[in-house]
Amino acid sequence: MTTLPRPPYLLAAAWLLPIAAPPLVDGAVRVDPDGRLGAVGPRSALSAAHPALPIVDLGPCALLPGLVNVHAHPELTLLRHALEDLPLHSWIPALRARTARWTPEDFDLAARWGLVEALRAGITTVAATEASGASAAALREAGLRGVVYVEAFGPDPARVDDAWADLERRLAAVARHASELVRMGVSPHAPYSVSDALYRRVAATAAERDLDVATHIAESAAEVELVRRAEGPWAAALRARGLTVAPRARSPVDLLARTGVLERAPLLVHAVHIDEEDTAQIAASGARVAHCPVANAKLGHGVAPVPELLGAGVRLGLGTDSVAANNRLDLLDEGRAATLLQRARCADATLLPARQVLRLLTLGGAEALGWADRIGSLEPGKDADLCAVRLDGPHVRPVADVEAALVHAARASDVVLTMVRGRPLYDGRRVLTLDEAALADVVERRATELSQP
Numbered sequence: 535m536t537t538l539p540r541p542p543y544l545l546a547a548a549w550l551l552p553i554a555a556p557p558l559v560d561g562a563v564r565v566d567p568d569g570r571l572g573a574v575g576p577r578s579a580l581s582a583a584h585p586a587l588p589i590v591d592l593g594p595c596a597l598l599p600g601l602v603n604v605h606a607h608p609e610l611t612l613l614r615h616a617l618e619d620l621p622l623h624s625w626i627p628a629l630r631a632r633t634a635r636w637t638p639e640d641f642d643l644a645a646r647w648g649l650v651e652a653l654r655a656g657i658t659t660v661a662a663t664e665a666s667g668a669s670a671a672a673l674r675e676a677g678l679r680g681v682v683y684v685e686a687f688g689p690d691p692a693r694v695d696d697a698w699a700d701l702e703r704r705l706a707a708v709a710r711h712a713s714e715l716v717r718m719g720v721s722p723h724a725p726y727s728v729s730d731a732l733y734r735r736v737a738a739t740a741a742e743r744d745l746d747v748a749t750h751i752a753e754s755a756a757e758v759e760l761v762r763r764a765e766g767p768w769a770a771a772l773r774a775r776g777l778t779v780a781p782r783a784r785s786p787v788d789l790l791a792r793t794g795v796l797e798r799a800p801l802l803v804h805a806v807h808i809d810e811e812d813t814a815q816i817a818a819s820g821a822r823v824a825h826c827p828v829a830n831a832k833l834g835h836g837v838a839p840v841p842e843l844l845g846a847g848v849r850l851g852l853g854t855d856s857v858a859a860n861n862r863l864d865l866l867d868e869g870r871a872a873t874l875l876q877r878a879r880c881a882d883a884t885l886l887p888a889r890q891v892l893r894l895l896t897l898g899g900a901e902a903l904g905w906a907d908r909i910g911s912l913e914p915g916k917d918a919d920l921c922a923v924r925l926d927g928p929h930v931r932p933v934a935d936v937e938a939a940l941v942h943a944a945r946a947s948d949v950v951l952t953m954v955r956g957r958p959l960y961d962g963r964r965v966l967t968l969d970e971a972a973l974a975d976v977v978e979r980r981a982t983e984l985s986q987p
């Protein structure tokens with residue numbers, strides 16, 4: 535790709551997908567010096583209106599809003615391919631045993647490496663749910679937009695003060711990196727790792743400080759067994775730690791309602807094992823959903839009822855989850871998996887058409903993160919967060935339907951431009967903000983060292 539000039543300039547492509555409006559052939563946007571989109575429309579109309587502005591022609595590409603990854607754990611990127619073929623109740627302890635040996639620098643390295651991949655995949659916004667919060671500094675360095683939800687852990691109600699003190703320390707560390715582009719939130723981890731008392735404390739503090747909340751919920755059948763009946767592998771694991779385990783609620787979603795978390799309209803990560811009553815509760819609360827179809831399938835959890843959630847009016851975006859459960863941050867692939875899995879689940883070829891998937895990957899994600907006023911669609915006045923995807927590869931051509939081409943054929947490696955608020959971060963040849971080559975060397979070496987027994 536040619537080097538971009540200083541704004542203002544016109545960025546033109548064979549296809550433009552504003553998302554808020556149907557796709558255009560030969561479209562363009564005007565990128566302004568304030569990092570916003572000044573105009574969006576047919577290339578001929580924009581060049582006629584701005585004859586003095588330079589035009590950068592991206593060629594056989596689709597230009598669309600930057601992809602929004604509503605759930606990831608960049609801090610865990612060193613664990614790619616390291617925890618294969620385990621059920622979640624074994625996967626989580628294996629992950630903890632591994633990361634217990636990591637230094638803060640290892641989490642920083644992992645986060646940066648994860649963001650290199652995101653930049654190359656056209657992802658412009660990353661919601662990072664993390665214990666270390668390493669993504670806060672990494673997002674800033676990468677120039678990406680994001681939310682860092684700092685995780686709270688503590689299944690023992692007698693130790694809620696300790697869990698809280700530990701969370702406060704990490705929240706303060708992340709707060710130092712907060713900016714207009716990097717927001718922070720809080721995340722009680724999951725029902726098997728958080729006591730009701732800790733849920734209540736997080737909900738109350740989030741309300742006091744106006745902090746956004748994200749939480750893993752209703753991910754597995756085992757989690758439902760724990761919450762509803764105090765049975766199953768999670769109950770056994772908690773009892774083995776000497777904790778008292780009793781039925782807590784009708785369902786995991788109901789547990790959030792009983793502890794005040796649902797009142798915060800949180801971002802619900804997974805929401806696979808939910809029934810009609812849960813869906814109604816989610817919709818009534820205004821909570822949002824992060825749908826992670828590949829991780830849910832890979833860990834053997836099932837398929838979230840996405841058409842039902844969307845039908846109930848729930849705001850929903852797509853997330854990759856961590857590379858330890860996926861194994862890559864390819865949101866186009868995630869969108870394809872979302873469609874295929876729903877169609878397989880419901881035996882219905884009309885579910886999640888490509889246009890709807892592209893909306894979920896962009897505006898849907900922006901809505902799920904409360905950022906739709908700035909990003910998610912290409913409209914004048916919004917920030918120039920965008921990506922361009924080449925559509926001339928042999929796996930994509932001929933392009934009879936640009937939306938289907940993007941969702942069902944294109945992949946992360948076809949991305950040639952990633953830009954946040956008018957600042958190019960990846961230009962099709964190299965990542966411009968992080969030193970990919972230097973990181974690659976260290977990542978290989980350190981991951982190998984850390985995998986030794």
Ligand SMILES: [Zn+2]
Nearest residue numbers: 750803855856
């Ligand atoms: Zn997760």
